[in-house]
Amino acid sequence: MDIRIIVNNKEMAVPPGTAVTGLLDLAGYNCRVAIWINGSQLLGSEYDTRCLEEDDVVKILRLVAGG
Amino acid sequence: MIDSAKLLYVNLSDKTTRTEFLPGETYRKYPGGSALGMYLLFHNIRAGTDPLSPENPLIFTVSPLTGIPISGQSRMCVTTKSPLTGTAGDSQVGGYIPAQLKGNGYDAVIFTGKAETPVYLYIDKDNVELRNASHLWGKITGDTERQIEEDLGTDKIECSLIGPAGENGVLYANIMHRRSRANGRNGTGAVMGSKNLKGLVVKRQPPVRPADPDGMKKLTLNVKERMAANEAIVDLAKNGSAGVVGAHDVEGFLPSFNWDSGILEGARNLYGSTMRRTILSGNDTCFGCAIRCKREVTIPEKADPYYGGPEYETIATFGSYCGVNNLEDVCEANQYCNMYGMDTISCGATIAWAMDCYDKGILTKEDTDGLDLRFGNSSLFPELLKKIAYREKGIGELLSMGSVRAAKLVGKGAEELVVATKGQEWPAHMVQMKPNLAVNYAVNNFGADHQSSEHDPALMAPDDDQNWIWPNMLASFEKCDSYGVLDANKSKFALETQKYYSMMDSLCLCQFVWGPAWQMYGPQELVDYCKYGIGWDTSIEEHQEIGERRINMMRMFNVREGFGRKDDKLPPKAFLPMPDGPNEGAHITKEDFDKALDAYYDYAGWDRETAAPKPETIERLGLEWISELS
Numbered sequence: 136m137d138i139r140i141i142v143n144n145k146e147m148a149v150p151p152g153t154a155v156t157g158l159l160d161l162a163g164y165n166c167r168v169a170i171w172i173n174g175s176q177l178l179g180s181e182y183d184t185r186c187l188e189e190d191d192v193v194k195i196l197r198l199v200a201g202g
Numbered sequence: 203m204i205d206s207a208k209l210l211y212v213n214l215s216d217k218t219t220r221t222e223f224l225p226g227e228t229y230r231k232y233p234g235g236s237a238l239g240m241y242l243l244f245h246n247i248r249a250g251t252d253p254l255s256p257e258n259p260l261i262f263t264v265s266p267l268t269g270i271p272i273s274g275q276s277r278m279c280v281t282t283k284s285p286l287t288g289t290a291g292d293s294q295v296g297g298y299i300p301a302q303l304k305g306n307g308y309d310a311v312i313f314t315g316k317a318e319t320p321v322y323l324y325i326d327k328d329n330v331e332l333r334n335a336s337h338l339w340g341k342i343t344g345d346t347e348r349q350i351e352e353d354l355g356t357d358k359i360e361c362s363l364i365g366p367a368g369e370n371g372v373l374y375a376n377i378m379h380r381r382s383r384a385n386g387r388n389g390t391g392a393v394m395g396s397k398n399l400k401g402l403v404v405k406r407q408p409p410v411r412p413a414d415p416d417g418m419k420k421l422t423l424n425v426k427e428r429m430a431a432n433e434a435i436v437d438l439a440k441n442g443s444a445g446v447v448g449a450h451d452v453e454g455f456l457p458s459f460n461w462d463s464g465i466l467e468g469a470r471n472l473y474g475s476t477m478r479r480t481i482l483s484g485n486d487t488c489f490g491c492a493i494r495c496k497r498e499v500t501i502p503e504k505a506d507p508y509y510g511g512p513e514y515e516t517i518a519t520f521g522s523y524c525g526v527n528n529l530e531d532v533c534e535a536n537q538y539c540n541m542y543g544m545d546t547i548s549c550g551a552t553i554a555w556a557m558d559c560y561d562k563g564i565l566t567k568e569d570t571d572g573l574d575l576r577f578g579n580s581s582l583f584p585e586l587l588k589k590i591a592y593r594e595k596g597i598g599e600l601l602s603m604g605s606v607r608a609a610k611l612v613g614k615g616a617e618e619l620v621v622a623t624k625g626q627e628w629p630a631h632m633v634q635m636k637p638n639l640a641v642n643y644a645v646n647n648f649g650a651d652h653q654s655s656e657h658d659p660a661l662m663a664p665d666d667d668q669n670w671i672w673p674n675m676l677a678s679f680e681k682c683d684s685y686g687v688l689d690a691n692k693s694k695f696a697l698e699t700q701k702y703y704s705m706m707d708s709l710c711l712c713q714f715v716w717g718p719a720w721q722m723y724g725p726q727e728l729v730d731y732c733k734y735g736i737g738w739d740t741s742i743e744e745h746q747e748i749g750e751r752r753i754n755m756m757r758m759f760n761v762r763e764g765f766g767r768k769d770d771k772l773p774p775k776a777f778l779p780m781p782d783g784p785n786e787g788a789h790i791t792k793e794d795f796d797k798a799l800d801a802y803y804d805y806a807g808w809d810r811e812t813a814a815p816k817p818e819t820i821e822r823l824g825l826e827w828i829s830e831l832s
Contacts, residue, residue, distance in 0.1 A: 143784070166449050167433050167669070167720070169662040171683060179664040196685070197453055198659040198669055200434065200720045201631070201652055201713065202446035202514035 138189045155182040158193070167198040203737050204230045204266050207238065207309035210330065212323055214397050215256060215315030219330050224309075230738075231824065234265025234309060236292050237708035237752040239281025240759065242312055243290065244828055249762045253285035253389075254371065254396040256316035262303070262362070262402060265710040269304035269410035269489070270735045272422050273722065274715025276301040276489035278362075278385070279707060283763075284648060285396075286373045286389035286548070286604055287625040290759040292648045293385040295377070296712055298406075299360035301489040305407030313399060322350070322363075322401035335400035339369060342541040343378045344508055350403060358406045365543030367591040368395035372602040374548035374627075378540060382486070382496065382510025386545040387626065388648055409490075417734030421727060425492045432668075434720040435493060439485075441474030442497045443514040443714070448473045450518075454783025455635040455685075457628075458522040459577055460551075460558035461621045461775040464632060465783045468527035472517050477529060483507050488712070493722070495714060505533040512536040512546070515652070518630030519550025524557055525577030535583040542591035548604055551627035553586065555605040556597070558619045564612060571596045621773045624649040624765070631657065633776050634788045637688035641696040641798050644770045645813075647756035653713050656699035658682065658692065660719040672717075672724045675742060676702055686788040693801035698746070705749030751823045754815050757808070758828050767813040770799060 137148035142162060149158055155170060155177065170177045171194040177185055187193070207224040224238075232241040239261045246259040261281040268275055278300035284291030303311070306325050313323075320335040333353075338346045343365045351357045361379065368375035368391030375391030376384040385391075394400075412418045429435045437445040450456040451469040458466040470476060477497065484498035484507055497511030505511070512520075512533055520526060520535040539546045559565040560575040567574070571589070573582050575597075589598025600608045606625045609616040621628045626649025633640035636658040643650035656673060661682040663669030673679060677698040680691045702718045702725070709728075716723045723731070725742045732738040760769075772795060779789035803810045807819030820826055 163452075166437065167663075167667075169659070169664060169683075176664060176681070176683070178666045180666055194683070196659070196662050196683075197449050198663055198720070199446060199449040199453070199455075199635075200657045200659060202443035 138187065140187050140189070140191045140193055142193045143195055149187055153187050155185050155187070158187060159195075162195070164195065164197070169196045169198060170194070204233060207234070208307055209242070210308050210311045212311060212313050212332070213315050214313055214317040214321065214332070214399060217317070217332050229266070231748070231751065233708055233748060234268070235263050235277070235279040235294070235708040235710040236281060236704070237748060237755070238310055239263045239279050239292070240290060240752060240755040242310060243281050243283070244755070244759065244831055246312060246314060247283060251283055253283045253288070253291070253393060256397065258283050258393055260313040260390070260393050260397060260399070262311045263710070264300050264304045264309055265708065266736050266738070267731065268710050269301035270412045270418070271409050271490040272418065272731065272735070273425065273491040273493060274712035275710070276491070277710040277712055278303060279710060280377060280385040280390045282390055282393045284388040284390070285392050287649045288763060289624055289648050289765060290756040291388040291390060291393070292707070292756070293376070293387045293390050294707055294710070295362070295379050295383050295385040296488040297360070297379045297383040298489045299362055299379050299402070299404060300710060301409065302360045302404045302406050304410055306404050311402065313397060316396065317398035320398045320400050322399065322403055324354070324403045326405040327407070338400050340366060342366065343543055344381050344541060346400065347381065350401070359403050360406060361401050361403045363401040363543070364391045364394045365541060365591070367542045367544045368392055370591065370593045371395060372544055372591060372593060373604050373607070374545040375543055376545045378543050381508055381540050384540070384545065387547065387651065391543050412735045413737040414734040417730070421723070421731060421734065428722050429492065432720070432722055435722050438495045438714055439493050441478055442495050442511070444474030444477055444497065444512065444517055446474070446514045447517055448475065452784070453635065454780060454785045455632045456522045457518060457630050457632050459525050460523055460554040460619060462778070463782065464634070464780050464785070466522040466525065466527055469522060471527045471529050472521045472532065477511065481505070481530070481533065482511065486510065491712070491715065493715065499533050501530050501533055504530055505537050509537040509540045515630050516546040516550065519547050519554065520580070520583065523550055523554035523630070524580065526580040528580050531580035531583060535580070535587060538584060538587040542587065544587070544591060547629055548627045549587070549590065551621065552601050552605040552608065555609070555619055555621070556601060559612065559616050562615070562619070564614045564616050569597065573597060618774055621775050622650065623771065623773070624769055626650050633772070633790060634780050635685050635785070637686060637790050638692040638696045640688060640772055640776060640790055640795055641693055641802050642700060644772055644799065645802060647753065647760055654700055654703050655696050656703070656717070656719045658695070661691070661695060668724065669719045672719055673699060675725045676718055676746060685785055686790060688790045688794040688798050690798065690801040693798045694805055697802055697805045700753060701746045701749035703749070704752045705745045708748055708752050747823070751825065754819065754823055754825060755828065757815055758820070758825065761812070761814045767811060770813055
């Protein structure tokens, strides 16, 4: 059964064991991002390993530079 | 080490040329590009000079690093007094002519005076000639280039040219190189036209050799791996700068409808990925660069790849600014601008301002020569751009002077709709998302510019990300975890990264390749490049000081011209909360901006009231000589 999390103030359901990179795929992020879970920022090296848990509050911001 | 700089002076009035050498110890303080350009501008202009008079010099500069084969080194700066802003004028171009100007042995070409009849300058090492350009006057850029190739009997040349817009004095006319690269901003093309100077043409020469070829290989041999490991560079190679369209759109920060919104319905049509899948016919590049970010598009009857393809800024100004989601029409507008020689940012933004006026009834069909100037009507671009380039009486002449001057003439509230600083229209990055740019757009000495500091998201990057690590090699910053934050930390970030970008505009480096955050090569690698490339033992600290010195030179120039804190300002629309989208409500306040501006001045060593560098700042940077000039 999917777990429920909050992503950028919106509720979202993801399969148990979903890592942050999986969430990014599900949510359609295809660029560099910064991520906070429950107020703590993740290292980039944690995106592949940090699995989401029920009621996690996730904030994702795109790192958009110049052009 | 930095050798002396070889300067070529060209007096157009009496058709004489001469070379001079700037000693190496001086060149090290002003090592090319914009820094050298400002040094030479100060020595060749008097205060109060009319930008379109013969007394305004037009200066092309490269740097000691230019032409050494590595990605992102082939850039050339043009410095003059801007007719658009009245400030120190500055604009950069990439491509091939920078490396080839250096290959011919020159660090700078300084044009003074005015030719009696149209000419262009041809350089083949020590053979320097002013050639007749009467038969080229009036021609669009591509036709001019083809004719010069035919006249010279060779295509082994590189050209920087003006089109009809520069000849006719459009205040945001640019100087085009290879039809798709521009010294785009500040109206440098109008200065060139005022001198009856059609072009700068150089013969191709063998590449410059590095001082330490083996050392250089440490930076160049692994370039494919470097590119593959950097997501931003991968996207740049894949989608060009247009890759930014999508990221701004999904966050609701794609400046639309003359900055009233960050949302454009159908914006997906404008994405870099859409361009790649539909009309992209080639990826072009600059001398020695592996990234190949330049676009070439083919649209039958509308767009010829000879004129390249649109960058992000062009897609935004002719697209979302104007409420247009038709990519083909944007590409067509881009091509006309490149043919006529007009800055796509100021041109598109000025048209968007006019559409806003039309939408609000400030301009009517009586003012627009009957054109239906409503948002979204991209079908009028070809006709309107021709009217602008040739400054046809009516709407063409009005818009040829840029939105600030046009709004003053129109009145009736039109000035409230302008989005510009120091007379230059804003590039397409919303300060509600990137508030550090509010400070940068306000203080930047040649008007609002998106390539004069790093953007805020670097302060959001994870601790183990180069986007966070590299800026903190310049100074220590605090982390930021949301959009819309404008505080002293952002002011410090604006200044310190502005110094770095200022240094890059002096060493003539591409800011998509070299930089302090997301780019392919970072601050320490630039130090290494200086050593391997030209044997210059330098440091990040020296680089920062070079950048700071150039910023202060520009500021001193502007202060001498009467600019001050009153000109370091934001337009009213900068303070509008985002009206819709995923970041609805994001905004900056006037109070926070004023505080951030004070903080910037304090960090910069400038007076809060006058916005001028304090005497101790001038002394620290060794710029006392400026006040001794007449």
